[in-house]
Amino acid sequence: MGSHTKLSLLVGATACILLVAAKIMYLAFFHRLAKYPGPIVAKFTNLYAAYHGWKGDIHLDIYRCHQKYGKHVRYGPNKVLINTAQALHDIHGSTSSTNPKFQKARAYIPLIHRSPNTLTILGGKDHGRRRRLMAQGVSEKAQRGYENRVLTHIQKFCNALYTPGEERQKDMSQWCYYLSFDVMTDVVFSAHYSLLEKDDFRYVTKAIDASNRRMSSFVQMPGLAKLKTMDRYLFKEALIARNQFIKYVTMVVKERLKRKDEGTDIFAHLAAAKDPETGERFTPNEIHAESTTLIVAGSDTSSTALAALFFYLATNNEAYQKVTLEIRTTFFCQSEITMGSKLAGCSYLRACIDESLRMAPPVGGPLWRETLYPVMVDSEALPAGCDVGVGIYSLHHSEEDFEKAYSYRPERWLAKEGVEEARKAFAPFSMGIRGCLGKGLAMTEMMLTMAMVLYVGDFRVANGEIGLTGRGKKGDGAGRERHEEYQLWDFITGQKNGPVLEFERR
Ligand code: HEM
Numbered sequence: 001m002g003s004h005t006k007l008s009l010l011v012g013a014t015a016c017i018l019l020v021a022a023k024i025m026y027l028a029f030f031h032r033l034a035k036y037p038g039p040i041v042a043k044f045t046n047l048y049a050a051y052h053g054w055k056g057d058i059h060l061d062i063y064r065c066h067q068k069y070g071k072h073v074r075y076g077p078n079k080v081l082i083n084t085a086q087a088l089h090d091i092h093g094s095t096s097s098t099n100p101k102f103q104k105a106r107a108y109i110p111l112i113h114r115s116p117n118t119l120t121i122l123g124g125k126d127h128g129r130r131r132r133l134m135a136q137g138v139s140e141k142a143q144r145g146y147e148n149r150v151l152t153h154i155q156k157f158c159n160a161l162y163t164p165g166e167e168r169q170k171d172m173s174q175w176c177y178y179l180s181f182d183v184m185t186d187v188v189f190s191a192h193y194s195l196l197e198k199d200d201f202r203y204v205t206k207a208i209d210a211s212n213r214r215m216s217s218f219v220q221m222p223g224l225a226k227l228k229t230m231d232r233y234l235f236k237e238a239l240i241a242r243n244q245f246i247k248y249v250t251m252v253v254k255e256r257l258k259r260k261d262e263g264t265d266i267f268a269h270l271a272a273a274k275d276p277e278t279g280e281r282f283t284p285n286e287i288h289a290e291s292t293t294l295i296v297a298g299s300d301t302s303s304t305a306l307a308a309l310f311f312y313l314a315t316n317n318e319a320y321q322k323v324t325l326e327i328r329t330t331f332f333c334q335s336e337i338t339m340g341s342k343l344a345g346c347s348y349l350r351a352c353i354d355e356s357l358r359m360a361p362p363v364g365g366p367l368w369r370e371t372l373y374p375v376m377v378d379s380e381a382l383p384a385g386c387d388v389g390v391g392i393y394s395l396h397h398s399e400e401d402f403e404k405a406y407s408y409r410p411e412r413w414l415a416k417e418g419v420e421e422a423r424k425a426f427a428p429f430s431m432g433i434r435g436c437l438g439k440g441l442a443m444t445e446m447m448l449t450m451a452m453v454l455y456v457g458d459f460r461v462a463n464g465e466i467g468l469t470g471r472g473k474k475g476d477g478a479g480r481e482r483h484e485e486y487q488l489w490d491f492i493t494g495q496k497n498g499p500v501l502e503f504e505r506r
Helices: 003-030 040-044 047-055 058-069 085-092 106-111 125-137 140-162 172-189 203-220 222-226 228-234 236-258 266-272 284-315 317-330 347-359 392-396 419-424 439-456
Strands: 072-076 079-082 102-104 169-171 369-371 375-377 380-382 387-389 457-461 489-491 493-495 500-505
Touching (some): 047 203, 058 392, 106 203, 106 222, 125 284, 140 266, 140 439, 169 172, 172 203, 172 284, 203 236, 203 489, 203 493, 284 439, 284 457, 439 457
Antiparallel strands (some): 072 079, 102 369, 169 500, 369 387
């Protein structure tokens, strides 16, 4: 190597080092978010958040960071978290789409498959159009049309749980998934793959979970999604799972298209829906994409919520006794358990559901939003173009808003005072113009299911080591040591194991 080449290399290397040093100095001291404390690595790279996304403990890490650094945490070079109810409302509370201050952050881009849908589209008029159309498919009126289908699946769920057989012990993480998947595929596509009765299609729930694990790092660091080779190497199984799922839904849509009119399913509602503002309709491709999204958005979230409810009732005897009494003194035969005023009047059951959604929110991480211009969030001036979020699990466990935040206390939702304040810090379904469209359906499904299960019989935690499935344990990782807490692995939505329960008819 000539001395001229050596000199060029030396100059090049020095320039690189200086550039990197300048970038580090800038990010650490001069960046517009530099004043916020946070994990050191997170100041310089989104790899910090991507690592926790990959590990499935981002909800726990965010809680830990707020304990350590306070209510503001810089969680990436251009990301800030704020752990207050006011921030939650300032960011997500808007119900008007005119002149929005925020839109979904670029974190959502890796979730887009071919073209965006209601959940993944960043914002704008097209979101408004889609949401108005989708709302017609999941409205309360539409839900009444699905009620009998939902009840049929709940009946099958009860039969499976209460029929003594070889498998006396039931892993509720799986059974709740089978139920919510059967409900969603039926109400969306009128499809009957019956995961509750046979295992031919049970692989689909595993495929959704595996695919979400891959996406979980990408939403924290969208640049990773572009590294195709690494993607194929690190997430080989997840890619196979994603393809399995795509193949499955393509088959479901194809079969649905063969059946011309299935009356009251969401697919038919979406095809008939007309935007009240513009008169526009969904195109056939959009109907395909939107209905597929509903399967993913509505099945694993609902199953996590239901499995958590089983966990907390099985492990809190006082709440279990009270809710059982409420159900058995409200309904006098199984056929009375339907949507309507009797079920809506089961206030203790509703409080039990809210409390398990607080303790174990199925979407527990931050829903990142980009600031579209300089904005105030909880009296804090944030610049345009940064990502801001509230860790839902973390806020749900803030002692300022929830006394004894790690105790399961349904009574907190029925107290004479403080409920309104607590509700402000409670957002398992998010809120405002990007809040969950399926909240009504999810709540109805949970109320009906638990009422039916408790009417038919009793359940308890399985004896022995297996009964500990789903609980926290010392040595299981930071934030996972609480024995009384149902453990979730946050891969965009929560994944879970257990509880393993035994059921007995009364
Ligand atoms: C317990 C069950 C559920 C929970 C905890 C839940 C939670 C959420 C959350 C937190 C969001 C906001 C996501 C974001 O901002 O990125 C959301 C959005 C959404 N959810 Fe749910 N969800 C549940 C069930 C359902 C069901 C059953 C459906 C379908 C019927 C559904 C359909 C949707 C849709 C379409 C959106 C996108 C709304 C928009 O961006 O305008 N969800 N959900």
